[in-house]
Amino acid sequence: MIHIVIAGPRGNMGKEAVKMVMGEETFTLTAVVDRKHDGARLKDVAPDLDADVPVYTNMEECFQKEVCDVLIDLTSPETGKQHMVTAFNYNVRPVVGTTGFTDEDIEELTKTASEKELGAIIAPNFAIGAILLMKFSKQAAKYMTDVEIIEQHHDKKLDAPSGTAIKTAQMIAEVREEKTQGHVDETETLQGARGADFEGMRIHSVRLPGRVAHQEVLFGGQGQTLTLRHDSLDRTSFMPGVKLAVDEVMHLKTLVYGLDQLID
The missing domain is CATH 3.40.50.720 (NAD(P)-binding Rossmann-like Domain)
Structure with missing residues (x-):
């Protein structure tokens, strides 16, 4: 007991x-x-x-x-x-x-x-599906190194990016060399439009009522994309x-x- x-x-x-x-x-x-x-x-x-x-x-x-x-x-x-x-x-x-x-x-x-x-x-996230998303993302990043993360949470959450998004980026960074993504001459016409920068990966945080905890990890490659997503619909x-x-x-x-x- x-x-x-x-x-x-x-x-x-x-x-x-x-x-x-x-x-x-x-x-x-x-x-x-x-x-x-x-x-x-x-x-x-x-x-x-x-x-x-x-x-x-x-x-x-x-x-x-x-x-x-x-x-x-x-x-x-x-x-x-x-x-x-x-x-x-x-x-x-x-x-x-x-x-x-x-x-x-x-x-x-x-x-x-x-x-x-x-x-x-x-534990940044206790949802088993979110943990699997992190692991799958790390595996995918070995082969598709251009990555962006979009995380969505309720509007009462205090920290941004979420701990889950940061942990995901950290795990990806273990198998991916730091690199600059996007155009070399890229300019933000509104500050923060490209999100937070973690070793060249971009992390975007959404805060809205009605959300619980959601995360997408987007991979881009030559002629293809891969999207991994997890949704916690209730606690x-x-x-x-x-x-x-x-x-x-x-x-x-x-x-x-x-x-x-x-x-x-």
Whole structure:
């Protein structure tokens, strides 16, 4: 039995995570950490969840009072980083679904996890289909090196480009030499029209109400194009990946960035 604490239980992702954990026979939800409602029961502040577990506003107090093996954190990069550090101090293994971590953040957290021999996972995207899209993109980039990425998310998302788009570009860069795409004399008549530049790849971010999480990777070649696309139509699409991460993190002794590291 894996004892789990969820941070951010009232958000869209958090609610689905609560339902997923409560529906798994090998998982037990012991508590949640929220920015308010300290001392309440989750079922009283989120009646649709029907989860009779305590709510804490302080992560350290939660770990002191509750049994916890894994922390599922679905908050923000700044809060998520603080929660990870606290989790390491209490020998709790964090699974974090927040994007926006810097390379320096990941390096620092990896060092701590390795020193403590504690598993940890930061996943820019928990959707299995999105992970496969990244892997297929890396494979395609060996043969078609002109690449552009278009990612679409809801208009409440704070970071752009998305962590998924950046991770995709990083994976492609492992098999593709940096190159300038487009015409050598290309000029933007409106600044930013060509999107962000990652080693010559262009990344375009769309933010609209009604979107959830969508990404296209477009490849161009002589006389042909290839388009790979993934769509998360609702947030239940992320839950199989969250479950996989919780199961796998129990066997890790360092930090893993991206579920692609766990899927063949």
